[in-house]
Amino acid sequence: MQNGSDLLWSDIMSEFDVASAAVQAALDAGATYADARVMQRRYESMVARNGEIEDLGQNGDAGVGVRALVGSGWGFFALPDLTDAAARTAGVTAAEIATASAQVSRGDIRLVESDPVTGSWANDIEVDPFEVSLADKGDLLAEATATMREHGADVAEGHYQIWETAKWFVSSDGHRINQRVREAGAGIMATAIGDGETQRRSYPAARGQYGTRGWELVRDLDLVGNAARVADEARALLSAPPCPSGETTLILGAEQMALQIHESVGHAIELDRILGWEAAYAGTSWLDLDQLGSLRYGSELMNITIDPTIPGALGSFGFDDEGTPAAGHDAVREGMWVGVLAGRDSASVAGLDYAGSVRCDGWARLPMVRMTNVGLEPGPHTLEEMIVATDDGIFMDTNRSWSIDDRRLNFQFGCEVGYEIKNGQLGRLLRNPTYTGIGPTFWRSMDMLSSETEPWGTPNCGKGQPGQIGHTGHPAAPARFRNVRVGVRA
Amino acid sequence: MRERDLATRVLEMAQRASPGAEIEATVDRHRLALTRFANSVIHQNVGEDTTVVRLRVHADGRTTAGSSTALDDTGLAALVKRTVEAVRIAPRDPGWPGLAPPADTGATPPVDAATAAASPADRAAVVRAFVDGAEGLETAGYCRTNHSSVAFANSAGQSVAGESTECGMAGIARQPLPDGIADGVARHAPRRLADLDGAALGARAAVKASASADPLELPPDRYEVVLESTAVADLLESLAAFGFNAKAVNDRRSFVRVGEAQFDPLITMVDDPLAAGLGFDTEGSPRQSLVLVDAGTTAGLTHDRRTAAEAGTESTGHGVGAGPWGPYARAAGFLSAGPPGPPASEVDGPAADASVAELLAGVERGVLVTDLWYTRVLDPRQLTVTGLTRNGVWLIEHGEITRPLRNFRFTQSYAQALMPGAVRGVGGTATQLPGDTYTASSPHWTAPALHLASWNFTGGASG
Numbered sequence: 001m002q003n004g005s006d007l008l009w010s011d012i013m014s015e016f017d018v019a020s021a022a023v024q025a026a027l028d029a030g031a032t033y034a035d036a037r038v039m040q041r042r043y044e045s046m047v048a049r050n051g052e053i054e055d056l057g058q059n060g061d062a063g064v065g066v067r068a069l070v071g072s073g074w075g076f077f078a079l080p081d082l083t084d085a086a087a088r089t090a091g092v093t094a095a096e097i098a099t100a101s102a103q104v105s106r107g108d109i110r111l112v113e114s115d116p117v118t119g120s121w122a123n124d125i126e127v128d129p130f131e132v133s134l135a136d137k138g139d140l141l142a143e144a145t146a147t148m149r150e151h152g153a154d155v156a157e158g159h160y161q162i163w164e165t166a167k168w169f170v171s172s173d174g175h176r177i178n179q180r181v182r183e184a185g186a187g188i189m190a191t192a193i194g195d196g197e198t199q200r201r202s203y204p205a206a207r208g209q210y211g212t213r214g215w216e217l218v219r220d221l222d223l224v225g226n227a228a229r230v231a232d233e234a235r236a237l238l239s240a241p242p243c244p245s246g247e248t249t250l251i252l253g254a255e256q257m258a259l260q261i262h263e264s265v266g267h268a269i270e271l272d273r274i275l276g277w278e279a280a281y282a283g284t285s286w287l288d289l290d291q292l293g294s295l296r297y298g299s300e301l302m303n304i305t306i307d308p309t310i311p312g313a314l315g316s317f318g319f320d321d322e323g324t325p326a327a328g329h330d331a332v333r334e335g336m337w338v339g340v341l342a343g344r345d346s347a348s349v350a351g352l353d354y355a356g357s358v359r360c361d362g363w364a365r366l367p368m369v370r371m372t373n374v375g376l377e378p379g380p381h382t383l384e385e386m387i388v389a390t391d392d393g394i395f396m397d398t399n400r401s402w403s404i405d406d407r408r409l410n411f412q413f414g415c416e417v418g419y420e421i422k423n424g425q426l427g428r429l430l431r432n433p434t435y436t437g438i439g440p441t442f443w444r445s446m447d448m449l450s451s452e453t454e455p456w457g458t459p460n461c462g463k464g465q466p467g468q469i470g471h472t473g474h475p476a477a478p479a480r481f482r483n484v485r486v487g488v489r490a
Numbered sequence: 491m492r493e494r495d496l497a498t499r500v501l502e503m504a505q506r507a508s509p510g511a512e513i514e515a516t517v518d519r520h521r522l523a524l525t526r527f528a529n530s531v532i533h534q535n536v537g538e539d540t541t542v543v544r545l546r547v548h549a550d551g552r553t554t555a556g557s558s559t560a561l562d563d564t565g566l567a568a569l570v571k572r573t574v575e576a577v578r579i580a581p582r583d584p585g586w587p588g589l590a591p592p593a594d595t596g597a598t599p600p601v602d603a604a605t606a607a608a609s610p611a612d613r614a615a616v617v618r619a620f621v622d623g624a625e626g627l628e629t630a631g632y633c634r635t636n637h638s639s640v641a642f643a644n645s646a647g648q649s650v651a652g653e654s655t656e657c658g659m660a661g662i663a664r665q666p667l668p669d670g671i672a673d674g675v676a677r678h679a680p681r682r683l684a685d686l687d688g689a690a691l692g693a694r695a696a697v698k699a700s701a702s703a704d705p706l707e708l709p710p711d712r713y714e715v716v717l718e719s720t721a722v723a724d725l726l727e728s729l730a731a732f733g734f735n736a737k738a739v740n741d742r743r744s745f746v747r748v749g750e751a752q753f754d755p756l757i758t759m760v761d762d763p764l765a766a767g768l769g770f771d772t773e774g775s776p777r778q779s780l781v782l783v784d785a786g787t788t789a790g791l792t793h794d795r796r797t798a799a800e801a802g803t804e805s806t807g808h809g810v811g812a813g814p815w816g817p818y819a820r821a822a823g824f825l826s827a828g829p830p831g832p833p834a835s836e837v838d839g840p841a842a843d844a845s846v847a848e849l850l851a852g853v854e855r856g857v858l859v860t861d862l863w864y865t866r867v868l869d870p871r872q873l874t875v876t877g878l879t880r881n882g883v884w885l886i887e888h889g890e891i892t893r894p895l896r897n898f899r900f901t902q903s904y905a906q907a908l909m910p911g912a913v914r915g916v917g918g919t920a921t922q923l924p925g926d927t928y929t930a931s932s933p934h935w936t937a938p939a940l941h942l943a944s945w946n947f948t949g950g951a952s953g
Contacts, residue, residue: 045812046581047813047814048581052581052582052583052584052585053553053580053581053582053583054583054585054796055555055812055813055814056553056554056555056576056580056581056583057554057555057556057557057812058554058555058556058557058572058573058576059556059557059558060556060557060558060559060560060569061542061557061558061559062559062560063540063559065538072531073532073535074532074533074534074535075535075536075610076534076535076536076537077536077537077538078536078537078538078539078540079538079539079540080540080541080542080559080560080561093537096610097523097535097536097537097610098535099610100525100532100535100609100610100611100613100614101525101532101533101535101610101614102532103532103611103614103615103618104527104530104531104532104614104617104618104621105531105532106529106530106531133579134554134576134579134580134581135579135580135581137581138580138581139581141581142581154741154742155741155742155743157814159814191741191743193742193743193871196871196872197869197871197872198743198869198870198871275529276528276529276628276630277528277529277533277534278528279528279529279630279662279664279673280526280528280630280631280632280660280661280662280675281632281660283863284671364538364540365536366534366536368534400868401866401867401868401876402866403864403865403866403876403877403878403899404864405863405864405878405880405897405899406863406864406878406880410878410897410899410949410951412876412899412901412948412949414866414868414876432868432869434868434876436899436948436949462928464534465524465526465534465632465634465927466522466524466536466634466927466928466930467926467927467928467929488876488901488948488949489901489948490868490872490874490901490902490903490906490946
């Protein structure tokens with residue numbers, strides 16, 4: 001077996017054997033259903049600060065995680081060892097844990113039907129990011145951060161992250177799937193420090209832009225070409241007037257719209273939250289399954305899809321981590337709530353007939369309901385048309401802070417930059433722009449939506465205990481909202 | 491100890507592959523188990539036994555770090571080979587602070603064998619007790635145990651190893667209301683699983699939930715508050731990450747200035763990592779217990795070797811490994827008003843315990859807050875934070891809890907909330923609370939309740 005840094009794509013059969021052994025061991029120990037994920041992962045990241053490389057890491061791991069259902073209890077156990085013996089130990093232990101779960105249980109657990117798929121999938125990339133030399137990658141970040149410093153950034157930071165994940169999935173229902181997913185992303189951020197406050201600008205976002213793409217994504221960002229502008233804007237923000245307080249017309253840029261979708265739609269339509277499975281930590285949802293199909297979520301311009309098949313988007317895959325083939329479906333259609341993110345067990349509880357949104361953060365973590373690509377279909381307008389059509393309002397973009405309640409209703413988001421809009425034109429730069437609202441009220445106020453959509457990637461979606469980091473995609477375009485409260489201050 | 495032998499072996503392999511390089515090898519084994527429950531049943535129940543080998547090499551002014559879970563000869567050789575090869579072509583690292591010199595580490599508590607050996611059935615029993623303690627209300631939460639064995643060796647001669655155990659529980663009880671659900675929470679992170687009283691925690695959560703019926707929506711405004719320990723933990727975490735973190739201070743992104751009276755004299759904040767577990771950090775430096783705030787005066791910062799070199803001082807042993815965060819306290823606490831002693835006694839009603847009830851008595855009109863949620867920093871320079879209340883909020887009038895309130899959104903500078911003159915009381919006892927569960931070894935906080943003069947609630951449940 002190879003460790004995660006030395007993937008051998010030709011070595012498929014042996015990993016399938018490991019996964020099969022784990023599943024069989026769980027069944028032999030009393031499980032009525034079991035599945036196993038063998039994964040080999042490779043990760044590289046670099047951080048630059050003020051023209052120097054501050055951190056470079058190259059990590060690899062490999063292991064097997066087994067999920068077993070015994071009676072009315074689930075169990076999961078993982079080991080970083082791809083031997084037959086370890087696989088069997090993991091399977092047996094998962095079944096033992098499931099047996100303990102039954103000490104505090106109620107009723108049967110059922111899974112919606114899933115065809116026993118045999119298949120494979122890999123995403124296309126142009127430039128393998130692991131084949132780009134470290135020196136070239138370092139030079140890129142060093143030059144970008146040095147340029148920001150030259151243009152007045154007190155702290156200039158840049159980063160990239162790249163991943164390669166090979167998975168082999170086997171279930172007692174007959175699934176046998178292998179996938180290879182490669183992801184990349186990068187970003188830069190300039191911080192300007194003033195008297196008692198800091199301002200920052202980032203490009204293309206503070207977290208960067210990410211996708212199931214190769215180094216071409218990073219190359220096309222042109223970090224160096226945007227560095228001077230970012231630093232200049234950060235300094236300019238220090239002397240800009242504060243965002244006024246009150247209710248106004250708000251236009252959000254596409255990057256902030258991606259965050260808005262992620263927080264106030266994506267998490268709200270997670271079926272495990274709706275069912276109360278995350279009540280103590282991530283929270284629940286304001287959505288009630290009884291209203292699925294009849295609840296108005298937003299205006300008629302609002303069409304949200306769940307689609308893990310979008311080429312290059314960060315939440316794309318061929319099969320989810322329960323073996324369900326990737327397929328798109330609606331979450332909101334013309335403003336009406338019509339769909340959820342679901343897994344095989346949660347869908348069964350809810351009486352739904354589809355799953356496909358279960359993912360795990362590596363072999364050592366339990367698969368759970370996660371966003372894939374949850375995005376807004378493009379509208380009929382352009383950003384320019386929205387500004388021209390606005391007599392008095394504010395344009396905000398690039399997320400700086402995000403906070404939302406445990407039902408995904410009451411949110412307050414801050415952006416890096418704002419501009420006043422007067423008589424159809426962008427006016428003064430505004431600092432510390434924030435806006436707040438209640439999810440459905442906000443979405444129902446959306447009266448213009450741009451066609452200029454982009455698949456933003458979020459590489460840091462936290463959920464679960466132990467914590468898991470998810471990679472999600474959010475096609476988003478600028479949009480206009482009416483009567484929004486802005487300028488919340490301490 | 492297998493981990494110590496493995497760390498030494500990896501170090502020697504790397505030294506042979508890169509003679510003269512500065513090298514660190516760390517072996518981290520954690521046996522983590524976490525049992526989650528929701529709707530009063532265990533729905534997620536996981537365990538892992540993972541060993542990770544980390545290697546960091548600095549040669550010719552360049553630094554690279556790598557890790558692997560492959561522990562056989564082939565796997566270790568591959569880790570060494572790719573890390574040593576990578577350092578030759580890595581970008582230059584002029585800020586490299588050098589390796590930790592040989593040094594003894596401080597005494598740490600012994601491993602609790604029962605916690606280390608806790609079975610799924612043991613954790614399920616604690617969950618069962620919580621569920622039963624909630625007296626029929628639906629419950630949700632988790633119970634976790636972890637046993638870590640870590641060894642570190644570097645080419646400067648530092649070689650240390652240690653073990654730690656930890657556990658924690660957090661749970662809510664849920665009271666249905668005509669227009670929603672009211673939750674009550676209880677959390678505890680004692681040193682031993684045997685000290686985790688699921689029944690008491692379930693009962694406490696249930697009392698809070700049951701006392702939340704028919705909540706009033708109070709208009710947003712500045713109110714005097716009593717923050718219970720579960721809410722105070724969020725202040726500690728934010729101060730640790732954004733305030734006393736030397737990287738934030740070096741970058742001038744923190745409000746903290748050592749030697750200045752930035753806090754109310756009632757505030758003394760410490761970090762006691764030795765009480766929490768391992769005696770050394772990710773760079774092999776001895777972890778130091780620090781006084782961060784001494785009776786209102788900022789007294790210390792948390793350093794790793796890089797931030798210490800930048801500031802011309804010594805590491806305090808707060809390195810947390812790779813990533814952008816910098817060195818921050820993971821075992822911080824405010825000292826309680828009273829001497830160390832047994833936990834505060836239970837009281838009737840939604841206040842968490844007698845120490846909270848004592849603080850309430852001094853409030854003419856204010857708000858009792860159980861928990862803070864989804865807090866995010868708007869500006870680190872003022873440590874201005876927005877977030878929401880959660881898991882129980884009540885109106886205090888004339889020293890008494892008079893009625894439940896709906897949740898608020900707040901936008902508040904934590905620095906200003908604790909500044910001189912802003913703290914009217916500190917609870918008589920402190921509670922050990924679990925931090926996040928994103929790492930195998932969870933941070934934990936020691937928090938008393940706080941009575942603060944003002945808290946800026948900027949929105950209500952309806953927006």
